[in-house]
Amino acid sequence: MTGPQTHTVLSVSGLTKDYPGVRAVDDVSFAIEGGTVHCLVGENGAGKSTLVKMLTGALDPTSGSMSVNGNEYTPNSPQDARKGGVATLFQELHVVDELTVLENLTLGMERSWFGFLVKSELEERAVKTLAAIEPSIDPSARVSRLSVAQKQIIEIARAASSGANIIIMDEPTAALSEREVERLFGVIRRLRENDVTVIYISHKLDEIFELGDNVTVLRDGKHIVTKPLADVDGRSELIEMMIGRTVFQSYSPRGTVGNKVVLKAQGLTTSLLKDVSFDIKEGEIVGFYGLVGAGKTEIARALYGADSFEGAVDFKGKPVGRTPTAAIASGIALVPEERRTQGLFTNLTIRENIPVMNLPRVSRGGVFKAADVQDAAHQYVEQLSIATSSIEKHTEKLSGGNQQKVVFAKCLFSNAELLLLDEPTRGVDVGAKSEIYDIIKDLADQGNAVAVFSSELEEILGICDRVFLMFDGHLQEEIPNGPDVDISHILNVVTGGQESVAQ
Known part of the structure; x- marks a missing residue:
């Protein structure tokens, strides 16, 4: 695991992100040690995704600061973050199936001369990085022939060869088989041995305990704790830190549930x-x-x-x-x-959307009965309390809640x-x-x-x-x-x- 000598590679201080009426991340501060697997956990809505988007430059924080290797870190985009030493492996793969492995490894980082692509030391470095991580993958192979796990390894190798010493992995095992998960874990351990820091996000707590050195728990947008996993007393303590409250329940038994x-x-x-x-x-x-x-x-x-x-x-x-x-x-x-x-x-x-799942109900002999369509629209606008000035309003101009009510109206119709x-x-x-x-x-x-x-x-x-x-x-x-x-x-x-x- 981690050696006795540690150094901080990434720290956040007072990081906050506000949206209208919602504080998604609330005054979060913690530090991550170099050459470790640092796990980030929390329930849905805990603030993990928003925090990661700020770390990768996809979102600007409302307030607070970040530093990488002791230097101020203010990325404006994922590309900017990569230049600062932070790369991300998202759930959705970002590889191009029609290109070769090598072309994918250098994608977006190619060298050019007067508009023409030229060979550079980047290609050699990328191939060496891939060989160190997973030597079984042929750099000349077409990516479309590879498994999901191999495609993920290409993304990891691309991140490592770009010079990033911090790699964020967001639910990397979601689409992998058991054997592929084991292979990925081997890759992550080799990255750690080479002093690359992995920020690992997963809902699968067994993975957290198998891989992680340290863990940060978020809850309701707030930082709860950062501590070595060796000091966490199993799943029960981790779950308790993730919940930390009684889930509000307004449920009351209903008498209309039948036996049929x-x-x-x-x-x-x-x-x-x-x-x-x-x-x-x-x-x-x-x-x-x-x-x-x-x-x-x-x-x-x-x-x-x-x-x-x-x-x-x-x-x-x-x-x-x-x-x-x-x-x-x-x-x-x-x-x-x-x-x-x-x-x-x-x-x-609204009027045009509501009948589309049952057009025969508002037509006769293949001809629309305009009055029936209009009556149906008025009926559901009133029944579902759809806030609109007119049934002729385009649904793209409605709020999210009212758009959802129109979808309900379609289903009911x-x-x-x-x-x-x-x-x-x-x-x-x-x-x-x-x-x-x-x-x-x-x-x-x-x-x-x-x-x-x-x-x-x-x-x-x-x-x-x-x-x-x-x-x-x-x-x-x-x-x-x-x-x-x-x-x-x-x-x-x-x-x-x-x-x-x-x-």
Whole structure:
């Protein structure tokens, strides 16, 4: 692990980031030692992503300062950060499949002479760096032929050969197999041996204890502690530091949950999901809770027919077709995670958006009945309290909360009896959240079934009757909601703890 002599390579002091009405990072100060794996942990919304964006120059801090190797550090962009010695490996791979490994290693750092690319010492350095990290990868190979793990190693080698001595890795194992994870861990250990500092961000706490030297815990945008992992008393202490509070629960049992099963999913299996089975009852709100890469969105998309899968889905006793069109015809509708790109036609008005999932309802003989479209728009604007001066307003001009209500209106107009809600309140303000929660409860009280897929534990425990806990594509456990819910146990399960009982 770390030697007796340490030196600080990166420090932040009083770092703060404000957004309108929200302080995402609040007066954070800590230091990172050179040649270590420094882990950064916290619940969803703890401030990790915002902090990383400031470290990489993607965001400017509102106040506070940063230093690298004792020098003031004020990056204006990720490229600027790289020049300052800080490189980042994001969850989304940034390689070009059509280029060779060597071309990817030098991408963005090529030397030119009068507009022509010329060979330089950079290429030789990049090849040597790759050979030191993973000698099995051929620099002349086409990147499209490599595995996800090998592509990540190319990104690591590119960062190291650029001169960066601090590499930030954000959930690097999210898309890797077990064998590929072991290979990546070997690469990280070799980087540490070569005095490269790795800032490692992961929700998988077992990885933190296996790899890390030190850990920083963030909670609600604040710095809680920075300490050696050797001084942390296992997962339970780390989880306790991450929570540090009682999750506010406004849940009260609802009398409208029936005993009739309306949806039954058996053995759902994809490249991520692993033999997932569950049921949903009439009038019930169920929640799927898990962290990044757990498989929540994949379940929603499988039920909706948007992704192919193995297994079976029955709704109201009949098999559901494997396309969104078939799902809608069966009475299933999806409110997608990305409402602007997947849930709305933002260049169309409220009136034009609402009927698109059930056009036959407002047409006769292939001709639109304009009066019916207008009546439907007025009905849902009033029913869902969509704040607008006119049904002719383009949806791109609405607030996030009101855009989400229009997506709800589309689903309701389709006569859906099962609503799949993927991150239903992401990016909406507190007032709009409360209104959306009321809409969800009202729909369930009317006998509809609702499935909420969320990474916000407070949201799940506030409105759901039953909760399914997800980790790494597995449905780990099913728990009833209520006042005796054990938050520590939930976080232990969704971070890969072994106490759960698979259903």
